[in-house]
Amino acid sequence: MKFNFYKTSIIAFCITLSSCGNSENVNEASGTFEATETIVSAEANGKILKLTINEGDQLGKGQKVGFIDSTQLHLSKMQLKQNGRAILSGRPDSKVQIEALQKERENAVKDKKRIENLVKGDVASQKQLDDANYRIAIIQSKIDALSSQLATTTNNLNEQSGSVGFQLAQVEDQLKKCNIINSVSGTVLTKYANEYEMATVGKPIYKIADLSTLKLRAYITASQFAKIKIGDVVKINVDAENGKSKTYSGTVEWINSKAEFTPKTIQTKDERANLVYAVKIRVKNDGTLKIGMYGDVVF
Structure with missing residues (x-):
């Protein structure tokens, strides 16, 4: 009976060791949290x-x-508007300038009809009628030439x-870029400039990132x-307070297909010699996670 008791105890102990070994057999990796950071720069x-x-x-x-x-740009805008008005004010009034020749042509047509009737009654000669037609043709040529000239000038x-309109549009675009508009939703991480400092195109003003994920x-x-x-x-x-850890759920969104050497942040020399693959895991932030914090992954 005693032998059977010892035998049963040994078997149970072996099963316990076996189960403990399996529970620790997990794949782990370590890394740091990061976010997509955007630098907002001056555009003017x-x-x-x-x-x-x-x-x-x-x-x-x-x-x-x-x-x-944007004071100088506003002044440039006003000047361009004035230039545009001055140019358009120089357009000729085609209707007024052509109207006199059109009336002259109407009179010439009336004279021609009268001469035609006189020719039928043998009172006027054919040469007088030809001269009337010639006069109408000359007036029409003047009308056509003046219309072409006025159209060219107007065009x-x-x-x-x-x-000037294109130049005005450029100034309007430059004025729009004088406004500093935030490009992405998120939290301001770093401020590079202050009020009353000089800005140039491309100068960083602040850095922002969406920390919700x-x-x-x-x-x-x-x-x-x-x-x-x-x-x-x-x-x-x-890692959380009092030496405890907090568990989050994450989704693998990127796996590098090429191996690389372990980053130098891994302190062990042997570990740095190993080739590893980088992965990115998307984690919803409850406000506790910070950029640069370490996390351990359990697959």
Whole structure:
């Protein structure tokens, strides 16, 4: 009876060891959280007259956060408008200038009809009728030439006015770019400029990122590479207060198809010599996760 009791105890102990070994047989990887960061830069030259942002502010897409001095551009806009009006005021009044010749032609046509009747009664000669027709043709030629000249002048002035219109559109676009408009929704991470500083095109003003969802960039081994795929849901453990850890659910959204050396942030020399694959895991942020925090992945 005693032998059977010892035998039963040994078997139970072996089963317990076996189950414990299986529970620890999990694939893990470590990495840091990152976000898609966007640097908002100036699109115009001039002094920043207003900039109503601070680091940590929540901004919406399309929100106006400041503006750059646009006085000279406004003056250029006014000058171009005046130039456009001056050019258009020089267009000839074609109707008035042609009207006199048209009346002269009408009189010439009446004279021709009268001469035609006189010719029928043998009172006027054929030469007088020919002269009347010639006079009508001359007047019509003058009308055609003047109409062409006036049309050419009008078209040239319209073209000049159109050119001014394009210049005006350019100034309008430059004025629009004097407004500092936030391009993406998110949190201001870093502020590079302040009010009353000079801005130039391309100068960074602030950096912003959407922190509602972060990405954990981790590195996996070749054996782990074959076991995961895009779309897999994994667990991520993050250090919390009092030495405890907090678990999040994440989705694998990118896996690098090429191996690379382990980053230098891995301290062990042997580990740095290994080839690994980078993966990105999308994690919904409850406000606790921060850029740069470490996380452990359990596949």
